Amino acid sequence: DTEVTQTPKxxxxxxxxxxxxxCEQHMGHRAMYWYKQKAKKPPELMFVYSYEKxxxxxxxxSRFSPECPNSSLLNLHLHxxxxxxxxxxxxxxxxxxxxxxxxxxxxxxxxxx
Amino acid sequence: KNEVEQSPxxxxxxEGEFITINCSYSVGIxxxxxxxxxxxxxxxxxFMLSSGKKKHGxxxxxxxxxxxxxxxxxxxxxxxxxxxxxxxxxxxxxxxxFGTGTRLQVFP
Numbered sequence: 001d002t003e004v005t006q007t008p009k010x011x012x013x014x015x016x017x018x019x020x021x022x023c024e025q026h027m028g029h030r031a032m033y034w035y036k037q038k039a040k041k042p043p044e045l046m047f048v049y050s051y052e053k054x055x056x057x058x059x060x061x062s063r064f065s066p067e068c069p070n071s072s073l074l075n076l077h078l079h080x081x082x083x084x085x086x087x088x089x090x091x092x093x094x095x096x097x098x099x100x101x102x103x104x105x106x107x108x109x110x111x112x113x
Numbered sequence: 114k115n116e117v118e119q120s121p122x123x124x125x126x127x128e129g130e131f132i133t134i135n136c137s138y139s140v141g142i143x144x145x146x147x148x149x150x151x152x153x154x155x156x157x158x159x160f161m162l163s164s165g166k167k168k169h170g171x172x173x174x175x176x177x178x179x180x181x182x183x184x185x186x187x188x189x190x191x192x193x194x195x196x197x198x199x200x201x202x203x204x205x206x207x208x209x210x211f212g213t214g215t216r217l218q219v220f221p
Binding site for chain 2: 006031033040041042043045048050055056088090092100101102103104105106107109
């Protein structure tokens, strides 16, 4: 199983809503990532979890709150988002070691109204 | 100047043509990745290179560490190859540095 799954595929939310994005992998990978991608731009790193601990936070606003409940699961909790937060949110995972391939999920397309 | 530069930014080709996408980087790296993203879709990792050359089907990736340059070649291109191809480098950290991507369209 070399798959990273993400749910939901699409999400529309208002600025006062609270929602969560979910990412799952069963490859035994110990590093998991959240990226944000705007149209026609490369992905921007948001967070990295390594061995279930937050290792990198790229100065992301607190309205985005990551959570890693176990080694297979990564959540991104969303609250009070702005329309400019509309984007494709990608999850990725890789095994430990910097020369390992990152496996990306299909993404969640988020629209904030 | 970006640390990872790709050329061309946009590329159109007729089906069957040989395609080359280039990536140059200005930092020390532990590995270089070629990624593919179809419109509206997730990202697929095509290759990870730290030296030499790799081949998978019609795709070939090469890297020259001394010149800090990599190329992705597609032989006998097909409309289904239409996608954005992204070069990214890793530096012994958890982070990747991404290029801006090359948008490829292959027409039948």
